Every structure is written in structure tokens, then in C-alpha cells.
Amino acid sequence: MTLEDIKKILIDLDIDEIANAVKAELDAGTDPQKILQACTEGMNEIGRLYEEKEYYLTELVLAGETMKEAFAVLKPHLEEDKESKGTVVCATVKGDNHDIGKNILVSLLMSAGYNVVDAGMDVPEQKIVDKVKESNAQVVALSSLLTMTVEEISTVSKALEEAGLRDKVKIIVGGAPLNMELAKKxxxxxxxxxxxxxxxxxxxxxEAA
Known part of the structure; x- marks a missing residue:
């Protein structure tokens, strides 16, 4: 088993093999950071395949799940990431029980070296405020797949403002009913x-903060 094998297993979306492969590399004394880097390279390649329409949403979902399996084995062996690229709170807004997009983002962020706080789905604004306070996050990533829940984005923004946190954190949103114009509104x-x-x-x- 080599780091290239781990990368290939991830790109091949072999969810049943990834945990054993990571374990084997750890047992062989490979630096956990190097294993994480191999996983990151694999996820980058998956991102490229997705953008080139060789992989679709189904593959992206499976890639996220496969990365989670790898990360679960790796996490206890990684030092607290002193060089984390930043902290992101991810949540699906209140009233929305869809979490596939959020879960994919969480996995991609973790593999790219970000500290991620996954607040879950159907998350009330106060819980998001609390998570930002606890983690000193720089970004809140909100998902809303339902037209009837997009207003929750505004509710979260106002709650962060009332808590005195809005100028310390950026909000990015995604989901089928949204576009840049609506997001800004x-x-x-x-x-x-x-x-x-x-x-x-x-x-x-x-980087712009």
C-alpha cells in the first residue's frame, strides 16, 4: 500500500477499502499529514472530474462519504492543526432537512485543511451564532434547498449582527433557489x-479578511 494507492482508492470511490488503506499506511509508520495530503490530492482530482462532467452529483456524494471514512481513521493521529487555513461553520438552515450539499462541502473543506464545525441540518439561527462564538469562525456556509427557507439566511445574518459578530464573519450561501443577487439581498x-x-x-x- 502506498500514498498513490490511497489517492487512487479515493478517486475510484472505493468506500469499502479506504479505511483499511489508511490504517495500513498508519501501521507502516507513514506521516498522517502525508496521508491527509494524498487524500486532498484525490479530492482535488475528483473536483476536476466533476467540473469536466466526468463525475456527477452521485459521485461527489460518494466521494464525500469516502473522505469521511478516511478522515475518521486519520483524525486521532493528526495534531491539532496549528496551520489550519481557517474555521468554517457549515449548516443547513432552519426548516430544511437536506444535507447532501452541506456534507460534501464539509468533507471537501476538511480534506483541504480547514477546521470545520458541522452544525447539522434544520439549524436555528441561535445555534449558528453559538457555534461562531465557540469556534471564532471566519466563515459561515449556509445551505438552503427550499424556496420557503431562503429567508432564514436573512434571519441568521441579523442574529449574528445582534450578537456583535456580523463584522467578524463572512456568510456564503448555496442551494437551488439561490443566486448571487438573492444572496446579497x-x-x-x-x-x-x-x-x-x-x-x-x-x-x-x-484570504481577503
Missing amino acids: LGADDYADDAVDGIRHIKALI
């Missing part, structure tokens, strides 16, 4: 078409 700073696009935008938001 609802009080968000940015909009992403999908999870792969979201990574790029979040990187830019943190």
Missing part, C-alpha cells in the same frame, strides 16, 4: 454554485 456576502465552487469562494473570503 438576504444579507450574505457570497454565493457558490456547488460544493466545489464553494471551496474556491471560501478560500477567497478568508
Whole structure:
């Protein structure tokens, strides 16, 4: 087993093999950071395949789940990431029980070296405020797949403002009913078409802060 094998297993979306492969590399004494890097390279390749329409949403979902399996084995062996690229709170807004897009984003962010706080789905604004306070997050990534829940983005923005946190955190949103114009109207700073696009935008938001 080599790091290239781990990368290939991830790209091949072999969810049944990834945990064993990571374990085997750890047992062989490989630096956990190098294993994480191999996983990141694999996820980057998956992102490229998705953008080139060789992989679709189904593959992206499976990639996220496969990465989660790898990360679950790796996490206890990784030092607290002193060089984390930043902290992101991810949540699906109150009233929305869809979490596929959010889960993909969480996995991609983790594999790219971000500290991620996954607040879950159907999340009330106060819980998001609390998570931002606890984690000192630079970005809040909100998902809303329902037209009737997009107003919750505005509610979250106002709650962060009332808590004195709005100027310390950027809000990025995604979901079928949204676009950049609507995102801005609802009080968000940015909009992403999908999870792969979201990574790029979040990187830019943190670097510009």
C-alpha cells in the first residue's frame, strides 16, 4: 500500500477499502499529514472530474462519504492543526432537512485543511451564532434547498449582527433557489454554485479578511 494507492482508492470511490488503506499506511509508520495530503490530492482530482462532467452529483456524494471514512481513521493521529487555513461553520438552515450539499462541502473543506464545525441540518439561527462564538469562525456556509427557507439566511445574518459578530464573519450561501443577487439581498456576502465552487469562494473570503 502506498500514498498513490490511497489517492487512487479515493478517486475510484472505493468506500469499502479506504479505511483499511489508511490504517495500513498508519501501521507502516507513514506521516498522517502525508496521508491527509494524498487524500486532498484525490479530492482535488475528483473536483476536476466533476467540473469536466466526468463525475456527477452521485459521485461527489460518494466521494464525500469516502473522505469521511478516511478522515475518521486519520483524525486521532493528526495534531491539532496549528496551520489550519481557517474555521468554517457549515449548516443547513432552519426548516430544511437536506444535507447532501452541506456534507460534501464539509468533507471537501476538511480534506483541504480547514477546521470545520458541522452544525447539522434544520439549524436555528441561535445555534449558528453559538457555534461562531465557540469556534471564532471566519466563515459561515449556509445551505438552503427550499424556496420557503431562503429567508432564514436573512434571519441568521441579523442574529449574528445582534450578537456583535456580523463584522467578524463572512456568510456564503448555496442551494437551488439561490443566486448571487438573492444572496446579497438576504444579507450574505457570497454565493457558490456547488460544493466545489464553494471551496474556491471560501478560500477567497478568508484570504481577503
